[in-house]
Amino acid sequence: MEQDFTITAFSENHIGLLNRITIIFTRRHLNIESLTVGESAIEGVHKFTIVVHTTQELVEKVVKQIEKLMEVLKCFYLTEDEVIHQEIALYKVKTEALTLSNKFESLIRNHNARILELTPTYTVIEKTGHKDETTRLFHELDEFGVLQFTRSGRIAITKSDKEHLTAYLKEIDKLMEN
Amino acid sequence: MTEKKTKAKMRITGSEAVIRSLMHENVDTIFGFPGGAIMPVYDALYDFRDKFNHVLVRHEQGAIHAAQGYARVTGKVGTVIVTSGPGATNLTTGLADAMIDSTPLVCISGQVSAALLGSDAFQETDVVGITMPITKWNIQVNAPEEIPDAIAKAYYIASSGRPGPVLIDIAKNAQFGELDYEYTRCNFIRSYRPEPPLEPSAIDAAANIINQAKKPFALIGQGILLGSAEKELQAFLEKADIPAAWTLLGLSALPTSHPLNMGMLGMHGNYAPNIKTNECDVLIAIGMRFDDRVTSDLKKYARQAKMIHLEIDPAEVNKNVKADVAVLGNVKDTLPLLTKKIKSAKHAEWIGEFRECSKVEFEKVIKHAVHPEKKGLTMGEVINLLTEKTNGEAILVTDVGQHQMMGARYFKFNQSRSIVTSGGLGTMGFGIPAALGAKIGRPDRTVIGIVGDGGFQMTMQELGTVYQTGAAVKIVLLNNNYLGMVRQWQELFFDKRYSFTELTNPDFMKLAEGFRIEATKVTERSELNASINKMLEHNGPFLLEVVVEKEGNVFPMVPTGAAVSEMILENKS
Ligand SMILES: Cc1ncc(C[n+]2csc(CCOP(=O)(O)OP(=O)(O)O)c2C)c(N)n1
Ligand SMILES: [Mg+2]
Numbered sequence: 001m002e003q004d005f006t007i008t009a010f011s012e013n014h015i016g017l018l019n020r021i022t023i024i025f026t027r028r029h030l031n032i033e034s035l036t037v038g039e040s041a042i043e044g045v046h047k048f049t050i051v052v053h054t055t056q057e058l059v060e061k062v063v064k065q066i067e068k069l070m071e072v073l074k075c076f077y078l079t080e081d082e083v084i085h086q087e088i089a090l091y092k093v094k095t096e097a098l099t100l101s102n103k104f105e106s107l108i109r110n111h112n113a114r115i116l117e118l119t120p121t122y123t124v125i126e127k128t129g130h131k132d133e134t135t136r137l138f139h140e141l142d143e144f145g146v147l148q149f150t151r152s153g154r155i156a157i158t159k160s161d162k163e164h165l166t167a168y169l170k171e172i173d174k175l176m177e178n
Numbered sequence: 179m180t181e182k183k184t185k186a187k188m189r190i191t192g193s194e195a196v197i198r199s200l201m202h203e204n205v206d207t208i209f210g211f212p213g214g215a216i217m218p219v220y221d222a223l224y225d226f227r228d229k230f231n232h233v234l235v236r237h238e239q240g241a242i243h244a245a246q247g248y249a250r251v252t253g254k255v256g257t258v259i260v261t262s263g264p265g266a267t268n269l270t271t272g273l274a275d276a277m278i279d280s281t282p283l284v285c286i287s288g289q290v291s292a293a294l295l296g297s298d299a300f301q302e303t304d305v306v307g308i309t310m311p312i313t314k315w316n317i318q319v320n321a322p323e324e325i326p327d328a329i330a331k332a333y334y335i336a337s338s339g340r341p342g343p344v345l346i347d348i349a350k351n352a353q354f355g356e357l358d359y360e361y362t363r364c365n366f367i368r369s370y371r372p373e374p375p376l377e378p379s380a381i382d383a384a385a386n387i388i389n390q391a392k393k394p395f396a397l398i399g400q401g402i403l404l405g406s407a408e409k410e411l412q413a414f415l416e417k418a419d420i421p422a423a424w425t426l427l428g429l430s431a432l433p434t435s436h437p438l439n440m441g442m443l444g445m446h447g448n449y450a451p452n453i454k455t456n457e458c459d460v461l462i463a464i465g466m467r468f469d470d471r472v473t474s475d476l477k478k479y480a481r482q483a484k485m486i487h488l489e490i491d492p493a494e495v496n497k498n499v500k501a502d503v504a505v506l507g508n509v510k511d512t513l514p515l516l517t518k519k520i521k522s523a524k525h526a527e528w529i530g531e532f533r534e535c536s537k538v539e540f541e542k543v544i545k546h547a548v549h550p551e552k553k554g555l556t557m558g559e560v561i562n563l564l565t566e567k568t569n570g571e572a573i574l575v576t577d578v579g580q581h582q583m584m585g586a587r588y589f590k591f592n593q594s595r596s597i598v599t600s601g602g603l604g605t606m607g608f609g610i611p612a613a614l615g616a617k618i619g620r621p622d623r624t625v626i627g628i629v630g631d632g633g634f635q636m637t638m639q640e641l642g643t644v645y646q647t648g649a650a651v652k653i654v655l656l657n658n659n660y661l662g663m664v665r666q667w668q669e670l671f672f673d674k675r676y677s678f679t680e681l682t683n684p685d686f687m688k689l690a691e692g693f694r695i696e697a698t699k700v701t702e703r704s705e706l707n708a709s710i711n712k713m714l715e716h717n718g719p720f721l722l723e724v725v726v727e728k729e730g731n732v733f734p735m736v737p738t739g740a741a742v743s744e745m746i747l748e749n750k751s
Contacts, residue, residue, distance in 0.1 A: 011369065016307075016310065019310060020310055027311065061493070064492055064493035065493055067492075067493075068493050070335060070369060073369045176368075
């Protein structure tokens with residue numbers, strides 16, 4: 001059965017690592033639904049958050065291959081119910097269309113969205129949420145004519161009380177002492 | 179962390195740092211080919227030319243295959259130096275081959291100056307990008323002070339854990355520039371765990387299963403050779419009387435004559451191990467990765483058996499075959515722990531079943547292959563005579579095709595690390611350079627390179643290197659005037675439509691003469707014995723061409739898509 005998985009990889013920062021990671025997916029003809037890269041809470045350690053839609057079997061194999069990469073410290077995957085995740089979306093809409101409508105306030109309110117910038121010609125709206133939520137707002141704004149729409153990759157935090165990376169780094173420190 | 183530190187720092191060029199770093203890694207042999215972007219390193223090498231045996235090949239593919247041959251027989255890391263652009267791209271086949279066959283290599287390629295990177299400069303190629311999926315690790319070095327660390331990491335990564343090829347791409351400015359040189363060997367990388375931690379519970383679980391087995395069967399892979407665990411393997415097998423069979427790359431991990439050695443697995447392996455795979459109750463895979471040439475159709479592979487997988491690379495566990503128990507670690511460490519926990523046992527009846535199958539195979543296949551009644555010479559009889567005359571003490575190097583499978587089937591081994599063949603990639607052209615590298619690595623041993631007429635012509639220019647180095651390789655060209663293995667498939671699965679597989683060959687004797695290599699051609703059975711003697715007695719390299727029957731086939735065979743137990747002994751059509 002195919003489902004969404006959030007893959008999290010922690011790595012040393014090394015040029016080309018993103019390329020190495022994506023090769024693992026392309027080789028198996030696996031689409032990356034979303035990808036976010038940035039520095040993690042630990043200095044010098046980078047975090048990749050990758051969303052894929054696939055089977056448990058394949059995600060397990062892919063995670064092992066990622067962890068095998070020289071610069072990757074730790075890689076694991078989580079199912080949808082094991083993570084809290086969020087995406088951010090920005091929408092640019094004609095100001096005139098909005099002001100002519102009487103639905104605008106309720107739209108912003110119901111979607112818990114906010115206005116980032118308002119000019120006489122366009123308005124930029126921001127919404128954070130799951131993909132289906134940001135998509136819903138997109139469809140509802142569509143009647144005003146969305147000039148631009150952009151959505152970030154997923155960021156995620158695990159629900160479990162086990163901190164994978166910290167535990168790993170502690171283990172490694174022990175190894176180093178030996 | 180500091181194992182071997184140089185005393186005072188020296189101010190030297192990046193190029194000299196490359197050479198000194200290689201010396202720190204105890205490199206004695208370099209396979210290489212110079213060019214513009216690596217000239218500073220070659221210039222530095224000139225001052226140290228008495229410290230290394232530099233083998234000047236004729237093509238960079240030859241360099242890397244030779245380094246593979248060297249690495250496989252010595253257990254050391256093979257070292258290659260090439261120039262940028264075409265020099266580096268010519269390495270790709272060898273890198274892919276070494277990657278899939280877990281061969282430790284360090285390849286150093288020159289690169290254009292850092293300032294020119296990305297400008298499509300002369301002989302600039304994105305070598306790091308190209309080789310990412312076919313190296314265990316690679317790195318671009320743009321500054322001289324990065325050189326010692328990159329090389330230290332490269333040798334550590336190439337040789338530790340599951341070995342593999344590493345590439346270091348060094349920009350020309352880094353070669354010319356200076357640094358304060360100091361060398362520290364690497365033995366730890368925070369993000370790299372070469373050997374997974376041992377899990378005693380896995381050992382216990384595996385031992386439990388083995389202790390209850392009535393029909394255990396062990397599969398031996400290259401992990402035994404890579405881990406130097408030959409003794410540990412024997413102790414394990416003998417204690418519980420477990421019959422075993424090797425993969426193509428596991429050849430020579432156990433003496434051929436060992437009573438528990440049941441031969442080779444896989445498509446052209448032996449009958450008994452393939453049949454018994456689907457009858458055993460416990461399958462113990464030791465340092466092997468269930469290649470599809472071994473398993474054939476996975477859905478029909480050993481479904482009845484409990485599966486125990488001893489493996490150093492966690493990514494191999496459950497990749498192709500689900501393990502009931504995975505014992506992670508170097509088999510050198512895990513096997514003795516397991517041996518301690520298993521009970522002594524006898525499985526005479528079960529082993530007897532293997533012997534019955536072997537008898538069938540002997541009557542139907544081996545007898546005819548090795549002692550043919552018909553006129554034409556067979557590959558089997560040549561291999562058989564070669565192995566008899568070298569008393570199972572020679573190193574077998576092969577190219578790819580029918581002759582490779584025949585070599586693997588009929589060559590006998592008394593010593594470990596005696597096989598060099600392109601298993602995972604099946605690289606035609608591997609044989610001649612790999613044999614050269616093997617002989618350079620083990621000059622004390624007889625090295626026999628079996629090649630086909632097709633593969634011979636892919637890298638035959640390395641005969642020039644053979645002559646220049648004087649490496650006394652014995653090259654046996656089994657000439658069937660066909661791309662034989664492909665022709666066999668055309669015969670069996672494509673209605674005998676021989677689409678572009680027949681070769682009109684050059685005069686191999688004239689070629690040998692041109693390369694100044696002693697050579698003999700055999701067309702009759704009556705000449706074979708004396709010619710092999712002549713080759714083995716000759717003090718130097720030798721090419722023996724044997725014209726074999728044109729349309730011989732390799733049997734038995736597991737047809738693609740069939741179960742291993744559906745192996746066929748002969749062509750029924
Ligand atoms: C580089 C490369 N190209 C193509 C193949 C496909 N192939 C596998 S075996 C074979 C035939 C080899 O012919 P030859 O070297 O004469 O050996 P034979 O099978 O006749 O013993 C071919 C073409 C290959 N393995 N490698
Ligand atoms: Mg041929």
